[in-house]
Amino acid sequence: MNQLSSFRLLWISQSIANLGDSLYILAIVTFIYNSTGSAAFAGLFPVLRVCAQALSGFSAPLLMDRFRLDFLLWMSEMGQAICFGFMCVLFIALPSHWLIPTVLFLVLGISILHGWGIPARNALAPRLVPPDSLMKANSLLATSDQMVLLVGWSLGGILVAGLGILQVLGITTIMMFLSALALFFVKDPSKIVPSNQKKPKPWDRMKEGWSIILTNPLLRTLSLMEIISGLGESIWAGSIILVFVKGVLHKGEDWWGFINTSHFAGTILGGVLIWKMSKKIENWIIFSMLIGSLGIGVLTMIFALSANPWFALAIALLMGPPYQLRNIAQRTLLQSHTTAEWLSKVLAAFGTLTFVSYGCSVLLMGWIADHCTVQFVYIFTAGLNIISAVLALMAKKNTSI
Template identity: 35%
Template sequence: MWHRRFVCLWAGQTLANLGDVFYIVAFISVIYAASGSVMYTAFVPVVILSAQSVSGLTAPLFFRRWTLSRMLVLSQALKTALLAAAAVCVDRETGTQWLWLLYSLGAMIAFMDGWANPARNALVPQLVLRQELMRANGLLATSDQTVHFAGWAAGGLLVAWLGASTVLWGTVAAYVLATLAMLGVKPKLANAEGEAGLRVSPQQPQGDWLTGWKTIRNVPLLRQLVALDVVMGIAGAVWIAAILLPYVLEVLGQGEEWWGYINAGYLLGSIIGGTLLLKYAGRMNRQLPRWLVAGVSGSALMTLLFGSTPYPLAALLFSFALGPFLEIALVSKQTILQQETEQAALPYVLSAKGTLDALVFGLSSLVMGALAQWLGTRAVYLLSGLLLAVAVGLAWRLWQKWPAHAGEQEQGQTF
């Protein structure tokens, strides 16, 4: 697993993800300071999520023409140029009209992520052996969680200490390093054919923007995985700040600091779960559907217990325990998807799935927020636990239909 191309992918994506957190923190700080409006500030994540969703729809058009490694280099290089323009914009701020330019640049940066995310996840099976795939996914997931755990706190401190402009220029430097790392993912010219199967010719009718959706529709296992994703996505909407914060204040009877404790507890649990995945990935890879069922079952139980308790310390414990279970479920699901999807179709499937995930999250956040207002926050956490119980049934069904030979085949390396 630890060869040049995978290490470059891991290091470059970790730097890029850390930069993503830092620039969002800086944008939020700058926009709030300039406008004094909470609404304008809250609009930042909405713009970013919307741009990523639209980008997921366009990514297949580029997968037809470019290799995945070239997509990563191009998207990261464009993000670097756009963020440099945003840093210049912040340095020369005058009035409030420039804020719309900042929103536009932020949307274009996020748009590039809609290309990079499916390209990264589709590249992983090409860089590691089949039996190492779960360990590789676990490492990437743990790195992502660690970046988000430390990045938001560190980003806020750095903006307060150095100022938003300095943080943005520092992030540009991190993006430059990430771009250079992405160049290391590209195979040598002699081995360039290793990625030939990842690029669908424009003349092939299956290589259009509907390829991913058609593949999901036509492959029963992918349909089951996507259905599981949708149910888990709806259930996961209860962890947004708009629901969790009122739950802490009203049900647990604690101050806002407990909202931070519970979030930190979950993220720490996720990091521990990812570490366990790295250690035991070899065993777990042979029984992926079983571990998927175990992860979803544990997530359902912890969510129900979290929504049932009035005790803050118990809620913190259940939030912490949720992290490893959910991490196991997500990594198992991702690994199954990568192993059981044809290489040429995988980028298209991942881009379609990413668009669907973003759409489900946005709509379910609105629905869960409305239900929390109507029924109370405790009720939506119990509803989330019941939805995850339905997801357990879907995961169990997938396990029962799992082919006996799955997991025994090995996937060759192409580096």
């Protein structure tokens, strides 16, 4: 099987897995809320996922030293499929008072497995496409991710309400097995194989990706951009956007869904545009990252000051393309300026930064919303993205692009 066929199977596999993941999230959150009647308790689910994925980012280098990336990614998807299958059995056989703690324990395991798979996927993709097609490949993966999330969040609620939680988890299990089946035929063409020679101590191996980031000026700047912009990522999820819709736009919960759908649609549109213009963007990749960050900052500021719901809906749509432009340019830059030998470990460290930043964002933005106004949350986030744009100028000094 050639590299292009392997990339297509990787793309298909990850699209199926992401759709299953979105259905599973809705099913578990609904189950926890229905069982406890507590929104706060249901909120533990995303916090648990983020903590587990951050933990897996620290431990992933140990596995990358032992397994090839294609096998590690397959192992991640197959492990999740088995966990989902076991979860379905528990819903049938386990008494209700034991179900929530057991399900949360499985969620922890699934999240760790998922966290191992993310850097493996992002490090495997550059090995399956020519260097001049890397941005197009990243835009295709990013667009597919957003399309699947849009479908999953739109369809998931209907399926949970119509079929039930157990049936939706069964569908997720089947999807994960199909994802693992597709990955079975993906072959890593790289000559890099895990060595049987004596390796450094586990702690030193876990630090390798972090050490490379800290000693490489470009990667250090990209990581700082990720931390700063990541602190504002939670404004499009959870209670923040709901408070904005009710308190500023004076609309009901249905407009929460409209705003989120508009934002997802914008990111899909942005991914398609970048896919079409990938050759031009590759020649201006730092400038693209700068424009993306600046565009997000300006549009977030406008969104914060808008009071008309239809205008806010349009701004949410327009915000999608700069989000994709910044994120795809950033990922491509990181992949193309890290050697293949170290890329997976650098991506594992980078992913940990992403998860930790998002977790901090949930806490920080909630605190700001409680002590200031929800509009100030968006103004503050706009400022973070403008700072990120300034950092993109610093990145220019560390590359010839």
